[in-house]
Amino acid sequence: MKGLYFVTDRGLCGAKPLADCVLQAIRGGAVCVQLREKDVSTRFFVEEARRIKALMAPFGVPLIINDRLDVALAVGADGVHVGQNDMPYEIARKLMGPKAIIGLSVETWEDVERAQGLDCDYLGVSPVFATPTKTDTKEPWGLEGLARIRAFSRHPLVGIGGLDAGNAEAVVTAGADGVAVVSAICAAADPYTASRELADIITSALAKRGGR
Amino acid sequence: MKGLYFVTDRGLCGAKPLADCVLQAIRGGAVCVQLREKDVSTRFFVEEARRIKALMAPFGVPLIINDRLDVALAVGADGVHVGQNDMPYEIARKLMGPKAIIGLSVETWEDVERAQGLDCDYLGVSPVFATPTKTDTKEPWGLEGLARIRAFSRHPLVGIGGLDAGNAEAVVTAGADGVAVVSAICAAADPYTASRELADIITSALAKRGGR
Numbered sequence: 473m474k475g476l477y478f479v480t481d482r483g484l485c486g487a488k489p490l491a492d493c494v495l496q497a498i499r500g501g502a503v504c505v506q507l508r509e510k511d512v513s514t515r516f517f518v519e520e521a522r523r524i525k526a527l528m529a530p531f532g533v534p535l536i537i538n539d540r541l542d543v544a545l546a547v548g549a550d551g552v553h554v555g556q557n558d559m560p561y562e563i564a565r566k567l568m569g570p571k572a573i574i575g576l577s578v579e580t581w582e583d584v585e586r587a588q589g590l591d592c593d594y595l596g597v598s599p600v601f602a603t604p605t606k607t608d609t610k611e612p613w614g615l616e617g618l619a620r621i622r623a624f625s626r627h628p629l630v631g632i633g634g635l636d637a638g639n640a641e642a643v644v645t646a647g648a649d650g651v652a653v654v655s656a657i658c659a660a661a662d663p664y665t666a667s668r669e670l671a672d673i674i675t676s677a678l679a680k681r682g683g684r
Numbered sequence: 685m686k687g688l689y690f691v692t693d694r695g696l697c698g699a700k701p702l703a704d705c706v707l708q709a710i711r712g713g714a715v716c717v718q719l720r721e722k723d724v725s726t727r728f729f730v731e732e733a734r735r736i737k738a739l740m741a742p743f744g745v746p747l748i749i750n751d752r753l754d755v756a757l758a759v760g761a762d763g764v765h766v767g768q769n770d771m772p773y774e775i776a777r778k779l780m781g782p783k784a785i786i787g788l789s790v791e792t793w794e795d796v797e798r799a800q801g802l803d804c805d806y807l808g809v810s811p812v813f814a815t816p817t818k819t820d821t822k823e824p825w826g827l828e829g830l831a832r833i834r835a836f837s838r839h840p841l842v843g844i845g846g847l848d849a850g851n852a853e854a855v856v857t858a859g860a861d862g863v864a865v866v867s868a869i870c871a872a873a874d875p876y877t878a879s880r881e882l883a884d885i886i887t888s889a890l891a892k893r894g895g896r
Contacts, residue, residue, distance in 0.1 A: 513769035
């Protein structure tokens with residue numbers, strides 16, 4: 473999980489259809505899309521996920537479903553992202569199978585230590601900075617917290633929370649392999665250009681940092 | 685699915701723990717328990733379902749999860765109940781397997797006709813009467829609508845919506861095999877006695893109606 477990671481937020485897309493944002497994000501260089509929905513019916517989520525999956529199929533970019541394994545299983549998504557209040561990781565792995573991509577959010581140092589024993593595909597370091605997009609989060613990790621997790625963890629790290637073109641390089645330098653953004657793409661006037669700019673920053677920061 | 689069917693509502697239980705209501709409902713004669721949760725985290729729902737399943741294990745009464753297949757699969761529940769805005773029935777059957785109990789709510793005549801081609805285990809006729817418990821429902825079927833579905837459908841019918849000791853007999857006479865109640869047990873001062881009374885009414889009404 474290395475590069476620009478797009479997490480959707482239908483509300484933040486405003487007048488732009490979510491499907492367009494996803495397409496522009498991928499064309500702009502996103503290497504992963506996480507579909508996140510709260511407060512919609514299961515039927516709505518399944519139908520939307522099915523449409524987004526079909527749309528993404530030609531690009532070979534994985535579709536990750538936030539929290540809802542039922543939706544992920546229903547549409548054959550590539551994986552799920554689970555937080556500490558979502559499905560317990562071990563059950564998620566059991567239900568999704570060994571090939572699924574499963575990301576796990578870490579919000580406390582205890583979460584980080586517990587994750588060390590799990591075969592998850594990446595850790596979502598959440599939130600790196602304070603963010604208005606998600607209000608139920610813990611204290612931000614900051615760049616120092618991210619670097620501390622990088623020094624400890626055996627997993628790829630995806631930073632999320634308050635990330636944009638202005639701080640993406642610093643986040644990679646501090647140890648993030650992936651940079652997850654929500655509003656920096658969803659709320660951009662031109663999601664393609666925004667994604668392209670972000671992807672370029674992240675790619676050159678990763679190159680500067682060297683392979684890991 | 686013949687007899688008293690208890691659908692939980694944590695809010696309506698008031699000061700009584702939900703687990704107690706479930707236990708008293710079963711002791712009073714409920715033949716099925718449907719765990720319904722809205723607005724809770726997946727983690728909460730999974731942990732609650734696991735506790736309720738362990739509690740119910742000695743009684744041989746099936747645990748049905750409302751809507752959330754991820755929760756049902758996580759805890760190994762006996763089945764799921766899906767409404768028209770939940771997981772599409774065919775996908776639910778595929779994911780849950782042939783042995784699972786799957787109930788499907790029908791709210792319009794079109795739903796009833798479509799259900800005729802499905803191998804669901806029962807139809808939830810919803811709502812039989814107007815109910816304050818669930819506000820997103822369509823026009824009530826009434827006893828006439830229930831009888832009309834009974835004459836047409838090949839499936840067992842479970843009536844739900846505004847059902848209590850005062851109308852349970854009429855609902856069975858009109859064609860319901862199961863009588864689902866929420867507040868008549870959850871909000872009762874004594875859920876055991878309320879369940880017992882309901883179960884007795886339903887059992888004798890089923891006996892009066894004769895085998896079907």
